[in-house]
Amino acid sequence: MELRFFIIRRLLLIIPTLIGLTIIVFVLMWSLPHTFLASAFINPKAPNRAQQIINAENALGLNQGIVLGYLHYLGNTFTGNWGYMTLSNPIKYSGTVLSGIGLFFPNTIQLVIFAAVLSILISIPLGTYIGARPNSLADHLGRIFSLSFYAIPVFVLAIVFQVIFGQGVIAGNPLGIFPISGTFTITSQIAISPPSWLISGVGGVVLSKPTHLIVFDALIAGDYSLASNAFMHLVLPVLVLTLSLLAGILRFLRASMVDAANSEYVKTARSKGVPEGKVIKLHMRRNALIPTVTVLGLLFASLLGGVVLIEDVFDYPGIGYLALSTILSGSIFGVLGTTFLFGIVLISANLLVDIAYAILDPRIRY
Amino acid sequence: MYSIQNLEDKESKEEAKEEDAYLKVTDLVTNFYTSRGIVKALDKISFSINKGEIFGMVGESGCGKSVTALSIMDLVPDPPGRVVSGKVEIDGFNIFSDLANIVRIRIKSQTDVKVKRNKRALKKHNFMLSKIRGKKAGMIFQEPSLSLNPVLRAGEQITENILIHNKKPIADSLINRANLSLDDLKHLVEEVQKNKENVRSILNEWCRSNALVDLETQINSIFRNYSDPAEIESEIVSLIKAGLTSVDKRSLIEARDYYSYIEKAENLQLSLYAAEEGSDRELISSIEKELEQLRLKEGTRYRFYSIKRIFTGRKVERVFKAEAERRAKEILSLVSLPDPERIMRSFPHELSGGMQQRVMIAIALASDPKLLIADEPTTALDVTTQAQILRLLRNLNKLVGASILFITHDLAVIAEMCHRVAVMYAGNIVEVGEVLEIFDSPKHPYTVGLLGAIPTTQAKTDAGVNMHTIPGSVPNLITPPSGCRFHPRCSFVMPVCSQSKPKLVELETGRKVACFLYSSEVDD
Numbered sequence: 001m002e003l004r005f006f007i008i009r010r011l012l013l014i015i016p017t018l019i020g021l022t023i024i025v026f027v028l029m030w031s032l033p034h035t036f037l038a039s040a041f042i043n044p045k046a047p048n049r050a051q052q053i054i055n056a057e058n059a060l061g062l063n064q065g066i067v068l069g070y071l072h073y074l075g076n077t078f079t080g081n082w083g084y085m086t087l088s089n090p091i092k093y094s095g096t097v098l099s100g101i102g103l104f105f106p107n108t109i110q111l112v113i114f115a116a117v118l119s120i121l122i123s124i125p126l127g128t129y130i131g132a133r134p135n136s137l138a139d140h141l142g143r144i145f146s147l148s149f150y151a152i153p154v155f156v157l158a159i160v161f162q163v164i165f166g167q168g169v170i171a172g173n174p175l176g177i178f179p180i181s182g183t184f185t186i187t188s189q190i191a192i193s194p195p196s197w198l199i200s201g202v203g204g205v206v207l208s209k210p211t212h213l214i215v216f217d218a219l220i221a222g223d224y225s226l227a228s229n230a231f232m233h234l235v236l237p238v239l240v241l242t243l244s245l246l247a248g249i250l251r252f253l254r255a256s257m258v259d260a261a262n263s264e265y266v267k268t269a270r271s272k273g274v275p276e277g278k279v280i281k282l283h284m285r286r287n288a289l290i291p292t293v294t295v296l297g298l299l300f301a302s303l304l305g306g307v308v309l310i311e312d313v314f315d316y317p318g319i320g321y322l323a324l325s326t327i328l329s330g331s332i333f334g335v336l337g338t339t340f341l342f343g344i345v346l347i348s349a350n351l352l353v354d355i356a357y358a359i360l361d362p363r364i365r366y
Numbered sequence: 367m368y369s370i371q372n373l374e375d376k377e378s379k380e381e382a383k384e385e386d387a388y389l390k391v392t393d394l395v396t397n398f399y400t401s402r403g404i405v406k407a408l409d410k411i412s413f414s415i416n417k418g419e420i421f422g423m424v425g426e427s428g429c430g431k432s433v434t435a436l437s438i439m440d441l442v443p444d445p446p447g448r449v450v451s452g453k454v455e456i457d458g459f460n461i462f463s464d465l466a467n468i469v470r471i472r473i474k475s476q477t478d479v480k481v482k483r484n485k486r487a488l489k490k491h492n493f494m495l496s497k498i499r500g501k502k503a504g505m506i507f508q509e510p511s512l513s514l515n516p517v518l519r520a521g522e523q524i525t526e527n528i529l530i531h532n533k534k535p536i537a538d539s540l541i542n543r544a545n546l547s548l549d550d551l552k553h554l555v556e557e558v559q560k561n562k563e564n565v566r567s568i569l570n571e572w573c574r575s576n577a578l579v580d581l582e583t584q585i586n587s588i589f590r591n592y593s594d595p596a597e598i599e600s601e602i603v604s605l606i607k608a609g610l611t612s613v614d615k616r617s618l619i620e621a622r623d624y625y626s627y628i629e630k631a632e633n634l635q636l637s638l639y640a641a642e643e644g645s646d647r648e649l650i651s652s653i654e655k656e657l658e659q660l661r662l663k664e665g666t667r668y669r670f671y672s673i674k675r676i677f678t679g680r681k682v683e684r685v686f687k688a689e690a691e692r693r694a695k696e697i698l699s700l701v702s703l704p705d706p707e708r709i710m711r712s713f714p715h716e717l718s719g720g721m722q723q724r725v726m727i728a729i730a731l732a733s734d735p736k737l738l739i740a741d742e743p744t745t746a747l748d749v750t751t752q753a754q755i756l757r758l759l760r761n762l763n764k765l766v767g768a769s770i771l772f773i774t775h776d777l778a779v780i781a782e783m784c785h786r787v788a789v790m791y792a793g794n795i796v797e798v799g800e801v802l803e804i805f806d807s808p809k810h811p812y813t814v815g816l817l818g819a820i821p822t823t824q825a826k827t828d829a830g831v832n833m834h835t836i837p838g839s840v841p842n843l844i845t846p847p848s849g850c851r852f853h854p855r856c857s858f859v860m861p862v863c864s865q866s867k868p869k870l871v872e873l874e875t876g877r878k879v880a881c882f883l884y885s886s887e888v889d890d
Contacts (some may be wrong), residue, residue, distance in 0.1 A: 264512040267441055272527040272729060273500030276492055286517050362517060362713040 006358050014347060021343040026073045029336055034062040040332045041083045044094070077340070083333030091317070091325040097337035100322060105341070106212040107183065108307060108318035114234065115241035115303070122242075123249040124289075130250075131257020131288065132280045142250060149247035154306040158240045158313040165236060177232075181315035183214045184230040197221050207317070237314045245303055252295045256288035263287070290361045297353035301346055387414035387455075388769050389438065389503070389737055394452035396430075396437045399445065399471075399479040403844035407433045409793040409851070410452070410889070412870065417736065420763055420770045422784030422801065424777060424816070428840050430793040431773045432508075435741040438771070439499055440491075448481060456502050456737065459636065463643035464491055476844075494639055497632060501531040503737040504730030504768075509746050510722035514714035520725045521710030524694040525687065527732035534629045536689050537622035539580055543606045544615050546576060551602060555595050565589055581605065583696065613681045621682045624671050627664045634660065697728045700765070701758060720751035727758065731766065738762075739771045744779065756783055777820055781805060786876070789813045792841050792851040795870060799877040809879045811856045812836070850882070858883055 029037065034057070041056040042049070057063055059081070061072030076082065082097035093100055130142040149157070163169050166180040179185060190198070197217055199207045208217035215234065218227035260266060261284055269283040308320030315321070319338060326334030358364050392412050398405035407430050415421040423431050436442045437449050440461060448469060453460050467487035472480040499505075507513040515523060528536075554572050558565055566586065573582040588601045634657045641649045675682075691710065698706035701724040714722055723743060730738055740759065744752040760783060763770055772783055780787050780801060787804055789797040789812065797810040808814045815836040838855035841847050847854050853863035862882050869889035870880040880889070 262443065264507055264509060265515040267436075268505075268507065268513045268523075268726070268729070269515065269526075270441055271439055271499055271505035272732075273496045273498070273530055274526065275496050275530075282518075283515055287515070290517070360517065363715050 003358060006364075007355055010351060010354055010358075014351060017347055018344075021340065021347070022074060022077060023070070025336055025340050025343070026070050028339070029073065029332070030066060030069060032332065037332065038062060043084045044086055082337045085326060085329075085331035085334035085337070087322075087325045087329040087331060087334065089325060089328045090315070091322060093325070097333050100334070101319065101337060101341055103207055103212060104317055104322040105319050107316065108311070108320060110213050110215075111234070111237055111241065111311075111316070111318060112303065112307060114238045115245055116300075118238070118242045119246035119249060123246045123253060124285075127250050127253030127257060127292075128280060128285050128288075131254040132261065132284065134258050134261070139254070142254065146247040146250040146254070149243045150251055152244075153309075154240060154244050155309040155313055157244065158237070158310050161236055161240055162313070178236045179229075179233045180236065181233075183233050183317060184218075184226060185233075190226075195221060195223070237310050237316055240310055241303070241306060244306060245299060248299045248302075249292060249296065253288060253292045256291045257284055259291075260284040260287045286360070290357065293353060293357050293360060296356075297350050300349045300353070304342055304345065386416045388417045388457055389415040389771065390453070390455040391434075391438065392453040392455075394434070394437055394454060395450045396433055396442055396447060397450050398447045399481060400844075401477055403476040404473075404479065405843045406846055407447070407793055407843060408437060409846075411790075411793070411795050413788050413795060413798060415737070415769045415771055418763065418767050418769055419786065420760070420772055420784045422780040422787035423771065423773045423790060424775060424780050424787060425790035426840055427775065428843075429790045431775075431790055432741050434790070435505070435739050435771065435773055438739060439503060439505055440495055441505075445481065456498055459498065459502075459640055460643055461495060461498055463639060490639070494636060496530075497636055500527050500730075500735065501733045502735050503739060504733070504735040505739045506723070506726050506730050506741065506743045508742040510719060510726050511714065511746075513726055514722055514729075516714055518713075519710065520712050520714060520717065521691060521694055524697065524710075524725070524729050524732050525690040527729055528690040528693055529686065531733040532690070532693075533625040533686065534622065536686055536693075537618065537625055539578070540610065540685060540689060541615070541618055541622055542576065542578055543581075544610050544618060546578070546606060548603070550576065551599060551606075555599050555602075558589060559595055578606070580693070584692075610685065613685050617678070617682050618685075620671065621675075621679070621686075624668050624675075627660075627668055631657065631660055631665075694728070694732065697732055698725075700731070701725075701728045701762070703728070718751075719747050720754060723747060723751075723755055724758065727755075727762070731762070731768070734766070735768060737769050737771065739773075741773045742775070743772075745774070745776075752779075759783070777817065789816065792846060793843060794851055794867075794880065795878075796852065796881070797879050798870070803877060809873065809877075809884060810852075810881050811858050811883070812852050815855075850880075862886075 035053075037060060038053045038056040041060060042052045046052050059072065059076065061069040064072070080098050082101075084095070085093070085097050085100060087093040087100075126142065130136075130139045133139055162180045164173075165175050165178045167176050167178060169176055169180065197208055197210075197220075199209060208214050210220070211217055214230040215227050218224070218230055265287075266279060266283050269279050274283070304320075307318065308323055310316070311318045311320035312324055319341065323335070323338040323342070325331075326338055391414065393410045394408055394412070395406075395410055396408040398407055411430075411434065413421070423434065425431050433442060433447070436447075438454050438456075440449060440454075442449060448471070449462060449465065450471065451465065452462065454462055464487055467484055468491050469484070470482040472482070474480065514520070518526075554568070557568055557572075561568060569582060569586055569589070573579050573585070578585075584605060585602055588598060588605065592598045592601060634653060638650065638653045638657065641653055695706040695710060698709055703709050703721060703724050709717070709721070709725065714725070717725065727738075727743075738759075743759070744755050747755060756779065759770060759772070762768065770783075772780070774780060784801050786799065787801050788795045789804070789810065791812050797804065797808070797813045804813060805817065808817050815834075818834040819836060821833055836855055837857075841851060841854070847864070849862070849864045849866050850856070850868050853859050856863065860882060866888045868880045868882050869885070869887040870878045871885045871887050872878050873884055879885075
């Protein structure tokens with residue numbers, strides 16, 4: 001089967017997966033007391049509360065049985081009516097779930113993309129290098145490095161990095177140059193007269209427009225000192241996330257490089273007179289990437305878990321921080337909304353991994 | 367690209383002399399340094415393969431046949447294996463000339479061996495090997511499904527070999543084609559029309575005079591398939607000028623000059639390595655001087671070109687690739703694969719076992735090597751495919767004129783295929799000779815036992831007759847038996863056998879045996 005048919009089929013397969021996801025989230029919701037659901041669904045500030053609750057019961061289909069209830073849930077999900085959430089701890093926010101996600105999600109995307117790109121850019125050449133030289137000094141160092149960072153939980157790593165590199169954590173530490181919390185430093189000047197592109201007042205978090213990413217928004221607005229300040233805030237969370245992801249990829253790539261080196265087709269390549277560099281890059285690495293990419297899907301799932309922890313440690317206003325707030329504030333629709341979002345992210349990551357897998361390995365066309 | 371040799375050539379090969387040896391292995395020792403001890407896999411084996419000869423190598427599993435094949439190409443997995451000493455001369459060039467510089471082996475105890483590799487010498491060694499492997503000797507492995515790279519198309523794997531070793535010949539051929547005038551072609555078509563019986567010889571002469579020998583078979587098939595002269599002409603033009611329209615002649619010539627400089631420099635480098643083995647200082651310094659002069663005179667010119675190539679060389683490279691693909695298709699039809707077009711585009715898993723092995727053979731033959739090392743090429747195939755592959759190899763031996771080192775444990779296959787055969791036992795060659803002689807009158811007790819162990823229908827029908835076996839089992843090569851390694855299993859064992867190792871001595875012309883029954887010469 002040709003590659004593009006595979007990709008089309010794989011894209012179509014998303015539909016049943018998404019339906020499965022909605023069923024799971026719906027069942028989680030439906031198992032809760034219905035009156036509680038109805039009262040959590042509405043805007044708490046709305047007048048005429050009693051009428052609003054009755055409206056919410058109708059909107060959620062709470063009194064129409066589980067099947068119609070599910071259909072109502074589907075309708076609400078796809079029309080963008082994800083309910084209200086009122087958060088108090090640690091983020092202070094009140095509004096619809098969807099707009100809350102819209103505010104916080106870009107920051108997480110920024111974090112994850114930086115970490116993923118950096119770790120892939122570093123780990124693939126490094127893994128190729130050490131995998132082609134098993135039991136050399138470089139290999140031993142690489143293995144110690146990757147095993148340690150693979151084994152240390154990200155939140156421990158985050159706290160250790162905050163202590164070592166954090167600004168003002170240890171007095172007089174020459175390495176302590178990176179801020180340890182938030183996305184930028186709120187100076188008194190900004191606090192008194194915030195520039196028009198900063199949206200303040202969304203809870204304890206200051207957000208920006210149009211992209212919601214402070215670094216880019218500051219660059220767009222031409223405030224370079226603020227941009228560099230925001231960039232410094234990004235360094236530590238990205239570094240921690242990169243290291244944990246890098247360690248995982250490195251370990252698997254190294255192992256599959258060693259596997260490939262012992263294979264018959266590498267012997268064939270050498271018997272043809274292919275120069276050693278090309279044997280490593282074309283014949284060994286091309287095959288070693290296949291198992292590594294498979295593992296990448298799993299690593300990505302653990303990365304999402306890591307994001308929640310890292311955003312909490314660094315007070316970074318991303319989706320993980322939001323998810324934590326919804327739990328701590330007991331906002332049921334916030335929890336359901338972020339759960340659904342995490343599901344979608346994981347599904348799309350797996351889609352990308354599967355497509356990459358099929359491109360790399362011609363044998364995979366099921 | 368292959369000229370069909372006269373069949374009479376083959377007959378004369380029967381009386382080939384020692385000087386005709388294409389591959390000469392002398393006192394080759396290969397050890398494996400494992401945690402359980404040193405496995406002495408090859409114990410000073412010597413043999414030679416003449417030009418155009420099929421040389422069989424037979425023995426039980428674990429006797430060192432495959433290690434021999436791998437050692438010849440220095441492909442023994444390292445670590446743990448290592449060629450320790452000896453010479454392997456392929457076409458007169460000893461690939462282990464710098465062996466002493468590459469590795470230093472310090473043996474503290476049987477299980478504690480330090481192998482120290484000299485990176486610089488190893489780099490030099492690998493460069494040298496990459497010029498020998500594929501070009502002078504190709505290799506076919508046992509498991510075709512594992513030996514082909516699963517993620518590359520069959521075509522890519524063949525053209526890779528062609529492009530590594532044949533850049534200059536391809537450039538030459540492309541320039542010749544660009545130079546060809548259409549009048550010449552018209553003339554050829556007219557001549558063939560006039561003289562239809564003699565198409566082949568006319569064509570041969572024409573191709574030769576225009577230096578287009580590598581296109582001969584394809585032009586020939588065009589003449590066979592089309593009858594209308596105008597059609598023939600347009601077909602030939604599209605064959606000859608294929609891809610040439612996209613690139614101008616000047617850049618082709620530039621590329622040709624560059625590659626011929628590279629080839630010249632590499633050849634000088636190789637002959638320098640060969641000279642370094644001997645202690646002829648004068649020769650070494652003269653080659654060194656020549657190389658330096660070449661680099662001074664021409665190298666500076668091409669330093670710029672190698673940078674320019676990165677930016678503008680794409681077009682030329684594409685034409686090169688197209689030509690390599692054409693050659694690959696030709697080789698695929700040479701190994702009798704139908705529909706080369708489709709095979710080129712297939713991935714290995716889309717081909718059957720027999721087809722995969724044919725593709726392997728095509729890869730090995732891609733750069734026209736004069737030696738083919740076949741390491742049990744039919745073991746993993748079913749019987750009918752086996753027969754086809756064997757016939758193919760035998761035909762290729764005649765057609766291409768390549769010698770074959772044929773390794774197998776199947777005596778029937780040896781009898782079918784080979785001119786001469788060596789019998790191996792526990793890392794030693796115990797007997798060498800013409801196939802018929804060895805089968806008719808085996809000398810070494812092991813050969814006698816081996817031939818006796820071939821199952822026959824008689825053993826089944828004659829009640830009470832058991833199948834003949836050699837008593838005992840293959841020795842552990844970490845602690846091989848003293849003296850003759852076969853003596854614990856030999857029924858003619860004498861006291862001397864356990865004390866010293868018999869030498870492989872020539873009994874009659876071309877017949878060598880290592881056994882104290884025939885000669886008392888001792889190998890030290």
